[in-house]
Amino acid sequence: MFVFPGRLSRKIVGMLSVFFLVALAAIGMTLYLSWQLEGVAAAINDAGSQRMRTYRMIHLMAHRNESREDAGAFARQLQAELERFDQVLRDLRRGDPSRPMAPPRDDEVERKLLAVEASWGEAIRPLVAAFLSQAPDRHGAVLARFDSQLEGFVGSINDLVLAMEQSYAANTNLLRSVQAALILMAVLGTAVLTWFFMQQVIRPVSELHAGIRRMGKHDLGVRVPVESDDEFGGLAQGFNEMAEHLQAAYSTLEDRVAAKTRSLGERNRELGILYEITAVLSEPLPIEALCQSFLSRIRAALGADAGAVRLYAPDTEKLYLLTHEGLSAEFVAREAEMNCGDCLCGDVIDTGMPVAFDTVNPPPGMKLRSCIREGFATATAFTVQYDRQRIGVFNLYFRTAHPVSAQEVDLLETLGRHLGVAIENQRLRSREKELAVSEERNLLAQELHDSIAQGLAFLNIQAQLLQDSLNKQDVEEATGAVAELRAGIQESYDKVRELLIHFRTRMHQTDLDSAIASSLAKLKDQTGVAVRFEHSGSGLPLLPENQIQVMHIVQECLSNIRKHARASTVKVVVRRSREGMQIEVADDGVGFDPETDPAVLSDHHVGLKIINERAHRVGGQCQVKSAAGQGTRVSLWLPRRQREAA
Numbered sequence: 001m002f003v004f005p006g007r008l009s010r011k012i013v014g015m016l017s018v019f020f021l022v023a024l025a026a027i028g029m030t031l032y033l034s035w036q037l038e039g040v041a042a043a044i045n046d047a048g049s050q051r052m053r054t055y056r057m058i059h060l061m062a063h064r065n066e067s068r069e070d071a072g073a074f075a076r077q078l079q080a081e082l083e084r085f086d087q088v089l090r091d092l093r094r095g096d097p098s099r100p101m102a103p104p105r106d107d108e109v110e111r112k113l114l115a116v117e118a119s120w121g122e123a124i125r126p127l128v129a130a131f132l133s134q135a136p137d138r139h140g141a142v143l144a145r146f147d148s149q150l151e152g153f154v155g156s157i158n159d160l161v162l163a164m165e166q167s168y169a170a171n172t173n174l175l176r177s178v179q180a181a182l183i184l185m186a187v188l189g190t191a192v193l194t195w196f197f198m199q200q201v202i203r204p205v206s207e208l209h210a211g212i213r214r215m216g217k218h219d220l221g222v223r224v225p226v227e228s229d230d231e232f233g234g235l236a237q238g239f240n241e242m243a244e245h246l247q248a249a250y251s252t253l254e255d256r257v258a259a260k261t262r263s264l265g266e267r268n269r270e271l272g273i274l275y276e277i278t279a280v281l282s283e284p285l286p287i288e289a290l291c292q293s294f295l296s297r298i299r300a301a302l303g304a305d306a307g308a309v310r311l312y313a314p315d316t317e318k319l320y321l322l323t324h325e326g327l328s329a330e331f332v333a334r335e336a337e338m339n340c341g342d343c344l345c346g347d348v349i350d351t352g353m354p355v356a357f358d359t360v361n362p363p364p365g366m367k368l369r370s371c372i373r374e375g376f377a378t379a380t381a382f383t384v385q386y387d388r389q390r391i392g393v394f395n396l397y398f399r400t401a402h403p404v405s406a407q408e409v410d411l412l413e414t415l416g417r418h419l420g421v422a423i424e425n426q427r428l429r430s431r432e433k434e435l436a437v438s439e440e441r442n443l444l445a446q447e448l449h450d451s452i453a454q455g456l457a458f459l460n461i462q463a464q465l466l467q468d469s470l471n472k473q474d475v476e477e478a479t480g481a482v483a484e485l486r487a488g489i490q491e492s493y494d495k496v497r498e499l500l501i502h503f504r505t506r507m508h509q510t511d512l513d514s515a516i517a518s519s520l521a522k523l524k525d526q527t528g529v530a531v532r533f534e535h536s537g538s539g540l541p542l543l544p545e546n547q548i549q550v551m552h553i554v555q556e557c558l559s560n561i562r563k564h565a566r567a568s569t570v571k572v573v574v575r576r577s578r579e580g581m582q583i584e585v586a587d588d589g590v591g592f593d594p595e596t597d598p599a600v601l602s603d604h605h606v607g608l609k610i611i612n613e614r615a616h617r618v619g620g621q622c623q624v625k626s627a628a629g630q631g632t633r634v635s636l637w638l639p640r641r642q643r644e645a646a
Helices: 009-062 073-094 107-133 136-216 231-247 254-281 289-301 329-335 344-350 369-374 405-473 475-503 513-527 546-564 609-618
Strands: 306-313 318-325 337-339 355-358 380-387 389-398 532-534 569-576 580-587 621-626 632-639
Touching: 009 073, 009 107, 009 136, 073 107, 107 136, 136 231, 136 532, 136 546, 136 569, 231 513, 254 405, 254 475, 289 306, 289 318, 289 389, 289 405, 318 329, 318 344, 329 369, 329 621, 344 355, 344 380, 344 389, 380 405, 405 475, 513 532, 513 546, 513 569, 546 569, 546 580, 546 609, 609 621
Parallel strands: 532 569
Antiparallel strands: 306 318, 306 389, 318 337, 355 380, 380 389, 569 580, 580 632, 621 632
């Protein structure tokens, strides 16, 4: 055996020092890459904000004549946008360590950034400056030139953002590789340290301890191996010398100590088997793979020539062969499916008692043709059970006579219970997945019921009214019914489109703000109302499923505003803190009384009910404040525990 030179203390200090230095270097690299990724993420956010800032400038210029601000205030506002755009470009070029913000430095990003800077300095910025300097009658020509340059300029910004995102993805992959390497080094380091201490400390201590115990049992012929020149080597040498001096007086107890040692070895062997198989059964494997791993290890541990695991189906009272080893194809074909009364396995299911016997002298009436044809001398069967429920049987076959001891029977029964627990756990995991799918389907059904079903019921009534009008040949009434049908169909179509938008919503963990901004932009395009979006604070992102629910709440609020509020301004505020997240959707519309408004209390208007149900689903609290003529404010509060992303 290889032994490190020097004394044991120096070996331990050296091993721990090396492990510490390697771990420190890996952690330092991980921290460095994380800092770099944080800077790149800030750069991506700043680069993406330039698109919004560009659209804001053209919006200001396009609505200059509609603005109530004086020329000086307008010029200052537009100049501020220009200066902020220039500042962001400088930060993207030089970085900003105070945030931190550091764009990725590769050739593609550099080329895209140069393109944006060139387009800004040569085309876009001069046009904005010309707008500020020229007379109002020349603004139309400047705006036309600006509009012709806008698409290409925004496209160059998009290309820059895409290049940064690709660089960010590459750095992320590098970070993951470093983390994987760190995990691997941790595993290997732990294994090396474990092996070192097992070999250099634990094993010598165990050997000395075993020798002392044997000597305490008057086995003075015991000797421990001297395999090193360190402290334990000296102890082992001293122990052997002591044993030699005492052996002359106490030499009659050797046989008894040997018997105890064999018993101890057998017990340790059983514990080792139990530990190994228990560890295997704790792994999240499919049931067949789990049973296969179990069978392989139990067969190898007990020296069986073949084995099988069968699952019991109570509805058919049959046993089905799930996995096997060492069995011929003919055997598998014969016993792939069997009735409980056809073999010893069925008796085990009925009685719960293990069975082990020689095929030469089988129990009366027992059919063992398959085992005899296969050439097995000993066959065993043990139950696989969970909470006194027998869910299967596992078999071990031996081609030579193999008496099964009481200790082995206890061990195999215990392992059968462990296997039953593992199988039931896997079934529970499968049921959890089914419940998740069922819940999603219920959500879909709820959405369809709350939105489409009511509209279809209205259309059915209108169709009946139309039929009555046609039967009466009342053209005027029929025309009105057709108009109502067209309005109802259009409303149902709008609801279907809203549902499609909701169901197709898929966001990354950090994409909630951009999703809200996109929804506000769509509302503005559809209705022409002024929109504002404010967000502040930081913290852990929402869980993906909760993020989608929050987005649905915001979309439902915006949909209600579009349909009922008759608002001129809509404002969405997102505040993040250590305690949680606050989301507010406010409008300056007609408002309503949440307690007495018949439209709200009616079963035909379920918007607020849906919002409250979604808030409860994500563990949040929703509050609606409104009054006639004073607008509406919907507030959603999510505590910190709902923001812990996996």
